Amino acid sequence: MQLLQHTNNLISIISLVLINNKNKFLYRSEIDGLRAIAIISVIIFHIDKNILKGGFLGVDIFFVISGYLITSILYDDLVNNKFSFKKFYIHRITRLVPMISVTLFITAILSVVFMIPSEIIKYSESLFFSSIFFFEYLFLERGWLF
Helix, strand or coil, X not given: CHHXXXXXXXXXXXXXXXXXXXXXXXXXXXXXXXHXXXXXXXXXXXXXXCCCCXXXXXXXXXXXHHHHHHHHHHHHHHHCCCCCHHXXXXXXXXXXXXXXXXXXXXXXXXXXXXXXXXXXXXXXXXXXXXXXXXXXXXXXXXXXXX
């Protein structure tokens, strides 16, 4: 119940930021703080579920923050008649692909160092599907989700 109250408070804070934004996309240090809380809660949850039982909600919080930021940018572009699907997707690709490439490269190296051969084969399948942004389908097919 207390976790639900904290989530509601977080949504209220994000709503106030959205209302007070007035079509100007400015750097918001409090959003970085909320991101940090979201990320730390997920990390703690993965370390030990019993330490922070609702830590998985950090993912939802992160999605709300990302949705707010993306919506603010899109709204500003639409209001100023500057929106372009091409520009939007080029921006997303140039922002996300380099980091996912680095992440996949590092995890591939670590998998060779720390995994046994049968696990490396499983990992290589997930590496392939992750590189084409279809990892959820592989995980769902294998029963690795939920």
